[in-house]
């Protein structure tokens with residue numbers, strides 16, 4: 004049984020070789036940290052959000068203890084995320100989650116292409132008790148959304164269980180049609196925990212693909228706190244913030 008467990012992932016990697024999440028190129032031994040192809044490295048580094056922790060002044064965070072993102076939502080990162088939307092590219096979601104593990108949670112990059120990043124968190128004292136994905140507003144039946152795919156992979160790396168207690172309150176308008184103030188108003192109360200969901204005493208890691216105003220993450224956190232969670236931190240692949248000057252693309 005153990006040998007099957009060991010060989011199955013290798014077989015899967017042989018049948019479905021790992022690819023760069025940004026351009027889709029097959030990854031070779033020269034991939035940066037086992038995930039990014041050499042051609043995409045400069046862009047990937049340019050778009051990293053360093054440090055990953057998000058400044059509170061620029062977003063509307065309430066009910067959240069902390070917020071972090073691996074990248075700025077721009078250019079090649081933006082197109083990678085858009086390709087994963089609506090469940091479009093599960094393998095890309097896995098690679099993006101691995102980048103989050105490294106850039107946000109300080110996991111050691113996989114030693115080889117296809118390996119799992121190594122998270123050295125203290126096993127006896129988990130930082131979080133569970134991972135909860137932000138639920139999709141317009142779910143496609145049977146298709147896991149990007150936050151759920153990210154949460155599953157991060158759960159594997161950080162060794163914490165994934166729970167899905169949140170759902171969208173029926174009748175809520177989609178955020179993208181709205182202005183910043185409208186978003187805040189619309190999001191508040193837009194998420195509920197399913198009846199019976201008990202998060203008493205749990206520290207929750209909330210996972211989303213993009214943080215725009217923070218309104219969605221904050222509203223989810225509020226629902227989680229109401230279900231008994233003691234503490235909610237949100238982590239996303241990317242944040243929609245203006246790129247710092249030195250990170251902007253140079254135009255001639």
Ligand SMILES: [Zn+2]
Nearest residue numbers: 023026040043
């Ligand atoms: Zn690439």
